[in-house]
Amino acid sequence: xxxxxxxxxxxxxxxxxxxxxxxxxxxxxxxxxxxxxxxxxxxxxxxxxxxxxxxxxxxxxxxxxxxxxxxxxxxxxxxxxxxxxxxxxxxxxxxxxxxxxxxxxxxxxxxxxxxxxxxxxxxxxxxxxxxxxxxxxxxxxxxxxxxxxxxxxxxxxxxxxxxxxxxxxxxxxxxxxxxxxxxxxxxxxxxxxxxxxxxxxxxxxxxxxxxxxxxxxxxxxxxxxxxxxxxxxxxxxxxxxxxxxxxxxxxxxxxxxxxxxxxxxxx
Numbered sequence: 001x002x003x004x005x006x007x008x009x010x011x012x013x014x015x016x017x018x019x020x021x022x023x024x025x026x027x028x029x030x031x032x033x034x035x036x037x038x039x040x041x042x043x044x045x046x047x048x049x050x051x052x053x054x055x056x057x058x059x060x061x062x063x064x065x066x067x068x069x070x071x072x073x074x075x076x077x078x079x080x081x082x083x084x085x086x087x088x089x090x091x092x093x094x095x096x097x098x099x100x101x102x103x104x105x106x107x108x109x110x111x112x113x114x115x116x117x118x119x120x121x122x123x124x125x126x127x128x129x130x131x132x133x134x135x136x137x138x139x140x141x142x143x144x145x146x147x148x149x150x151x152x153x154x155x156x157x158x159x160x161x162x163x164x165x166x167x168x169x170x171x172x173x174x175x176x177x178x179x180x181x182x183x184x185x186x187x188x189x190x191x192x193x194x195x196x197x198x199x200x201x202x203x204x205x206x207x208x209x210x211x212x213x214x215x216x217x218x219x220x221x222x223x224x225x226x227x228x229x230x231x232x233x234x235x236x237x238x239x240x241x242x243x244x245x246x247x248x249x250x251x252x253x254x255x256x257x258x259x260x261x262x263x264x265x266x267x
Contacts, residue, residue, distance in 0.1 A: 079193045082264040088187035089257050095180055096246050102176050103239060105169035108160060110232075115157045122150045170221075177218050184211040194264065203252035206245050213242040 078084060125146050143151070184207050191198055198204060217238040223231035 076193050078267055079190070080264070081267045082260060083267045085190055085194060085260045085264055086257070088183060088190055089253055091179070091183045092187070092253065095176065095183065096250075098172065098176055099239075099243060099246060102169060102172035103243065105165050105172055106236070106239070108163060109165040109169050110236075112157060112160045112165065115153050115160065119150055119153050119157070122146055122153070126150070173218065173221075177214050180214050181211055184208075194260075201252070203249055203256060206249040206252070210242055210245050210249070213238050213245070217242070 126144070187207065188198060188204070217235050220231045220235045220238075224235060
């Protein structure tokens, strides 16, 4: 209503019929006059002129009546209801499970690397085979314990490589980062929609910390791809701390869900 009334006070753009064409002076021999050029065709100008009032009606509430536009108490409709409020805890519960899955994928990819390192160390312990006077290697009746361990680890590594854990972990981490950051912000925005304010406390601070840890762990990926072992260990430590914060945040999240059911209604 405020936007509609304010439109009545706005000056109406002059129509095409009332516009006066600029008088052009005829250049003389000793002077040069720049003639105006049309930057836009007449059809485009007419369309912009006709759209000015609708655009004004759309934007004026945010500038003239900001207090009413940003009030809380039913103005946002379904965004203040129970349905939208329950999206955040539902998505975050799924992201918690997905975080554990991404950690499992990362651990399996780490095993591919560490297994190869263990194989290389064991190969250094293998004694050279004895040879006959003619130079023919003497095959032992059975492999040594070290050689048996090397064979076992080699088979395990082959199976791990088949799982494509490196690519799966990278894709899972990317999805977790995108959805996690989006839903962390969306949860705070929804709380503001419902109550008109945020509630500083363990849940809010833990959520902010989890979001920061997601970003920090992702920022280490380039160094990890270059083989930096320190970056890999720090990546694991940050994600382990992330899981701990996530678990610690669950009870406060459940309390908030109860309050949603208490103070909101469907939809």
